[in-house]
Amino acid sequence: MGRIELARKRINEAVAAADDHPELEQKMVAPMMAAFGDRGLVAPEERERLALKVLERSEKSGMPA
Amino acid sequence: MTGNARTGLGLARAEVGRAAEAVELIRAGIAACDQTGTHLTDVYQYTVLAEAQAPNAAIDDALASAEKAVRINPQEVTDLSEAFRVRGELRLRKGLTELAESDFREAIVLSQKMSVKVPQLRASISLARLLRATGHRGEACAMLAEICGWFTEGFDTADLKDAMALLEELGA
Numbered sequence: 001m002g003r004i005e006l007a008r009k010r011i012n013e014a015v016a017a018a019d020d021h022p023e024l025e026q027k028m029v030a031p032m033m034a035a036f037g038d039r040g041l042v043a044p045e046e047r048e049r050l051a052l053k054v055l056e057r058s059e060k061s062g063m064p065a
Numbered sequence: 066m067t068g069n070a071r072t073g074l075g076l077a078r079a080e081v082g083r084a085a086e087a088v089e090l091i092r093a094g095i096a097a098c099d100q101t102g103t104h105l106t107d108v109y110q111y112t113v114l115a116e117a118q119a120p121n122a123a124i125d126d127a128l129a130s131a132e133k134a135v136r137i138n139p140q141e142v143t144d145l146s147e148a149f150r151v152r153g154e155l156r157l158r159k160g161l162t163e164l165a166e167s168d169f170r171e172a173i174v175l176s177q178k179m180s181v182k183v184p185q186l187r188a189s190i191s192l193a194r195l196l197r198a199t200g201h202r203g204e205a206c207a208m209l210a211e212i213c214g215w216f217t218e219g220f221d222t223a224d225l226k227d228a229m230a231l232l233e234e235l236g237a
Binding site: 051 | 066069071072073074076077078106183217219222224
């Protein structure tokens with residue numbers, strides 16, 4: 001597996017693991033990084049979904065904007 | 066964190082053609098980061114703001130954002146290459162061909178120093194298009210072939226698809 005495929009695999013694993021993490025901040029880091037990250041690795045529709053997930057979690061928790 | 070998420074959302078929406086909404090989101094992202102004193106991603110944020118502004122024919126606003134991206138934080142080196150490339154594209158649209166070429170070349174040098182291949186590829190595509198338009202097809206072809214030759218995977222990504230299509234047009 002090359003570096004691009006490895007990066008994609010690790011992003012997917014980190015995003016999946018974040019959902020089950022007990023700490024709120026950790027639930028947000030991986031999807032935020034993927035949403036904010038290189039556009040070549042994650043499709044815009046997926047980045048949009050992840051960014052919305054981060055914002056929703058932030059709103060629910062009362063985290064400052 | 067939410068500031069960066071807003072910017073990420075804005076960039077994604079810019080890429081699917083929702084530019085006006087994208088500009089608002091990215092501005093909100095920058096404001097949120099300012100509010101919390103987060104300045105680690107300033108170059109990136111102003112670069113994507115410039116990209117989102119560009120399709121709306123707000124070329125001067127976009128260029129102002131790109132200028133800010135280039136100057137705001139020289140320490141954010143990993144993102145500077147993209148900032149120069151985007152400023153070059155905007156300068157090209159203003160007819161400032163020599164300045165655009167200088168920006169593309171600077172973007173390539175910066176990306177080579179950091180060994181960041183995708184930004185180098187993007188800057189090389191921009192420079193190759195400019196060189197083709199100014200009658201320097203040979204240089205365009207050689208430069209693009211060299212960076213494309215580095216990649217052994219990722220041929221399904223938009224950047225490599227663009228590069229390969231351009232190489233074909235150049236007759237490689």
